[in-house]
Amino acid sequence: MDPSSPAASAELQRFIEQEKEKAMVSEMVGKLTNACWDKCITGTPGTKFSSSEQTCLTNCAQRYIDMSVIIMKRFQSMH
Amino acid sequence: MDPYSSSSASSGSSGPSTEAIMDQLKNQLAQAYAEEFLEALKLTFLLFLTVRGKCFTKCITKPGTSLSGSESSCVSRCVDRYIEATGIIGRALFSSQR
Numbered sequence: 001m002d003p004s005s006p007a008a009s010a011e012l013q014r015f016i017e018q019e020k021e022k023a024m025v026s027e028m029v030g031k032l033t034n035a036c037w038d039k040c041i042t043g044t045p046g047t048k049f050s051s052s053e054q055t056c057l058t059n060c061a062q063r064y065i066d067m068s069v070i071i072m073k074r075f076q077s078m079h
Numbered sequence: 080m081d082p083y084s085s086s087s088a089s090s091g092s093s094g095p096s097t098e099a100i101m102d103q104l105k106n107q108l109a110q111a112y113a114e115e116f117l118e119a120l121k122l123t124f125l126l127f128l129t130v131r132g133k134c135f136t137k138c139i140t141k142p143g144t145s146l147s148g149s150e151s152s153c154v155s156r157c158v159d160r161y162i163e164a165t166g167i168i169g170r171a172l173f174s175s176q177r
Contacts, residue, residue, distance in 0.1 A: 025172075025173070026122075028172070029165060029168050029169045029172065030125075030126070030129075030165070032168045032172070033161070033164050033165045033168045034129055034133075036164070036168060037133060037161065037164055038133075040164075041137075041160065041164070044137055044138065044153055044157075045134075045137055045138075045153065045156045045157040045159075045160040045161075046156060046160075047156055049160060049163060049164075049167075054167060057164055057167045057168060057171065058167060058168075058170075058171040059171075060168075060171075061167075061168045061171035061172050062171055062172070065172065
């Protein structure tokens, strides 16, 4: 394919967007893991997560998203 | 296939030659790969710093004259659990009900 054709540049653009999204996602996961680790893993790390630790991590991530939504809404209503 | 075979780019009088354009593209690509590699390296190093901090807090509670066996096995488990936690968080965000 001609690299300078509009189709190729659109495809490249799409690819770049996808990669940016992937980077944002892994950055988000990294930040959340950091925060939720402190909240949920209170004892010394064992050979396996307990089910309560596992649930805590899952809840922690999902509540973080809920919280983000609330904060964003709050910001929007201020302007 | 040669993308420029039907054009007159190689005639010389109008703009750079096909080879010049391809060379330039190759250089740009190589540079992009190098940047991506460095970025990945940076991210890995940042993860290393994070995990090191977390596991130091968890496992080396009273630093002695040398790292004890239980401390080193704690660090190994800590690293494994941190990676596992990353997976759990990822799944919590991007699967099933959400």
